Amino acid sequence: MKRIIILFCCVHFIILNSAAQNSISPILYFVDSLQANDSSSLLHAELKIKFSTPNPFNYSIQIQPPTGWRPIGGSILSFKRIADTLVRITLLRTRYAQSKWSPVKVQVFDSVSNSCLDTFFHIRAPWRSDFQLVSSDSIIELADTVRFAAVKFRLINKGSVEGFYRVFIKKNAQVISTLTIPSILPGSDTLLYVPLLLPRTILESQVRFQVYVVDSLLQSRTFPFSVVRRFTSLKVNPSSYGLQQLTIESGLFLLEKKMYHFHEARTLIHSDKGDLQFSFRTRAFGQTLSVERNILTLGFVGKKARLLFGQLSDNTHFFSLGRGISIQLNPTAKQEWGGKFILRNDKTVYTNNSFLFYTRHQQRSFRFLHQLAIDFDKIRGNYGYLMHHELDWHQTERFTVKAIFAAGVEEFKKRRVFHSGDLGIGLGASSLLKLPQWELGGDIQYYQKSFPGINKGLRNYQLDIRRIFKKYSTGLFYRYNYVSIPILFDSVYIMDAFKFNMERMGFRFSLHKATYHFSLSGGHFRQVGLTAGQLDQYLFLDKSIGWQFAKKIRLQLSALSGISRTAIKGKEIWFTNTSLDMKWQRGGVKGFFVRQPILSDSTVKVLVRNVETMILSPYFNFKFLKRIPVSLRYTISKSLYDKTVTQGIGFSLQYKSKISNWQIQCNGTVPLTTTTANQAVLASFPYVTLSLQKAINVPTIFKKKYYTLRVLVFEDVNSNGAYDLGEPRLRGIRFAVNHLRFLTDSIGCFTISNTNAGPYEIMAESGYATQGLTPVAVVTTINLTSSQLVYISFRKGHAIGGLVKFDLDPYSRKQITPENILINFVDQAGKKFSTLTDTTGKFYIKLPAGVYSVSLNETSFTGPIRPVVNSFQVDIQQNAYQFIEFELREKRREIRLRNH
DSSP, X not given: OHHHHHHHHHHHHHHHHHHHHHOOOOEEEOOOOEEOOTTOSEEEEEEEEEOSSOOOOEEEEEEEOOTTEEETTOSEEEEEOSSOEEEEEEEEEOTTOOSSOEEEEEEEEETTTOOEEEEEEEEXXXXXXXXXXXXXXXXXXXETTOOEEEEXXXXXXXXXXXXXXXXXXXXXXXXXXXXXXXXXXXXXXXXXXEEEEXXXXXXXXXXXXXXXXXXXXXXXXXXXXXXEEEESEEESSSSSEEEEEXXXXXXXXXXXXXXXXXXXXXXXXXXXXXXXXXXXXXXXXTTTTOSEEEEEEEEEEESSEEEEEEXXXXXXXXXXXXXXXXXXXXXXXXXXXXXXXXXXXXXXXXXXXXXXXEEEEEETTEEEEEEEEEEEETTTTEEEEEEEEEEEEEEETTEEEEEEEEEEEEEESSSOOTTTTOEEEEEEEEEEEEOSSXXXXXXXXXXXXXXXXXXXXXXXXXXXXXXXXXXXXXXXXXXXXEOOOGGGOOOGGGTSOOOSSEEEEEXXXXXXXXXXXXXXXXXXXXXXXXXXXXXXXXXXXXXXXXXXXXXTEEEEEEEEEEEEEEEETTEXXXXXXXXXXXXXXXXXXXXXEEEEEEEOSSSSOOEXXXXXXXXXXXXXXXXXXXXXXXXXXXXXXXXXXXXXXXXXXXXXXXXXXXXXXXXXXXXXXXXXXXXXXXXXXXXXSOEEEEEEEEEEEEEEEEEEOOEEEEEEEEEXXXXXXXXXXXXXXXXXXXXXXXXXXXXXXXXXXXXXEEEOSEEXXXXXXXSOSSTTXXXXXXXXXXXXXXXXXXXXXXXXXXXXXXXXXXXXXXTOOOOOOOOSOEEEEEETTOOEEEEEOOTTSEEEEEEESSEEEEEEOGGGOOSSEEESSOEEXXXXXXXXXXXXXXXXXXXXXXXXXXXX
């Protein structure tokens, strides 16, 4: 037997050795570097196996694709061929396939000789960059005291290249949080937790954010989410009283190397009946440092009344400045009564006390004004009394007429005046007529020199004629004005206005278009009430030009010039005041030229000199740190008569903080060169002002404006609908009150402090923290008119079920189904519930614990089919479930037996 086994082994070895010698290694042919098509997920490769000698042996091919590829038909292929073989390899591209060249390993195994032939070829996926965001949490709930949160979402690289990403969390356009992701391989995904710190300025109950993710190629994906803040205690307003804004301002200013200060506080209190105004200011300026010291002003503005207390001034008929009261009453829309009473607080300039009473009313198209003014000055011994009446007739908008009559008496106790105690009369009239192409106006006022007040000796005559065309107008005018009050003398050479002690006549022309305007007036000017230092008469020309260029550049030129024909030392005198202003988007330049004659103050006019000054001031506006507006200017001035050049720089900046209500302003001018003695003294010293302003919210203690709403949530154990001592309070119950979200605290309460009066809807939200309890009322609506405590009761979940069945007559032909039958439930408080039966006649409803009357709808069963018992009393206070059964029975028909 041993010899037979040895012989068999030798024969088998010879056969295998002979087979090995007869097998010839195959030769492989394939195409390297195959790239997949983006339109298909399959990649096809052909592997040709060529044998030098045909053989009947078995071969197997093992395919090892790179990550992201999967062979179709398996990774091992077997075949038995005696000639050349063509093997087709199909690879399926998955989301993990990359766009870089990766080898596909191929191994050919010989089953006889156990030999192996290794080779490989390269493939790659098409280049593609894409990613996806997946979020399961669209709402993040936070407690009111928590400001930190984490936004959770998945980022999936759906491309074939490695991805680099940046994550932004935005609220509107403001970036709240950022996160950088260095690398994610193709097909991979990562779970991200992006930290989020809520700004302190965000106080809303629900805040909407947006996750914005951008890759290295600036491709972006977004998705929204909301942060819901649940409050256990919320203070809507800082105080239960209404808040008013109190503005406090303090500042310093440097002038002539001396430092001065000013302070002011003001507020406006709103109420249903009117607004209350308050202001207090003090300013230290001048040699005595008492320009305005401790000035207090109080005012009230209502619908039918207007009151003002404090520092007042008036120039209606007499100049007055001091402490006083102003009253205005409007009993009807066409009536007005009032007065102003001012007592002096200065013994140097305004030493008079004045009282003014007036009434104004309207009758149809006539308007009447009556005034009584009294002024007395004990220090100077002057006393004035006058009455003033006006009648204004508005027949139409195109034609108006006004008439004035006044009378008064002025007495002088400490000096002799020729008209002391004489009656003074004042008369006046004016009219205006507007026609389609013409406009005519006239005014005349005449007051005697014995008339008291600022209109003493006033002569005022005006006449205007204007012709109106489509784009321009032209006309003639005449002005005459004379007053005998010495403080109203006109200063002609300053060119501020021609208003007092003058006679002026001439023409005017104006042109207006979309991009420019032009106005010109000129004529003859004559001084009235002439002094020795003024010209008696001259010709004047006043012109103004405005031009808009390219929507960003604007040019404004104005000039007031005059020439006198009165020769002084053989020369004509002319003067001018010309200004130029050119503005563009962030800057501009201003220029001035002034020529002013200086005359000797004597009876014979002698020209001392002509003062000519030219000023050029370019300026530039910009924002520092994107928040602070800054304006810089450089000024160079040259005096032509003495060739003096002065230079200076000016600046102004302003900072406003909307959050903290701070406002800072700083303005100043710093000279670079000093002036000579005959020039302005102020140009030799820097002038700087600095003011700080702060708005503070302070409560008004007159009346409560806001109230407190407190909600207590409890389990109604005995189902009496009231909170009893010992009944458990429920914590963790979520509520929505109007647009706010709340959560009950450890004692089952949440509070809204200092909130507005009005309706509030308190709704218990789903997902109660206490299982097995249901609210008696899901929604509770109240009208908050005072501070209030609201009780909301929950009860254990109970249910009532049952069955509705029919007992029909055996001979009945009716087809009745027990579905959609209405079942009514009424508790002891009268609250109603209802449900419907299903196709089998069953019903089921969850109810709060209590005693219920369960009944069918009686009006539905008035025919032959009626319930045996129409209602049941069901008690589910102790039992969680009760079953009842309704039987509907059809009336039986009588059976008659006949005798045969």
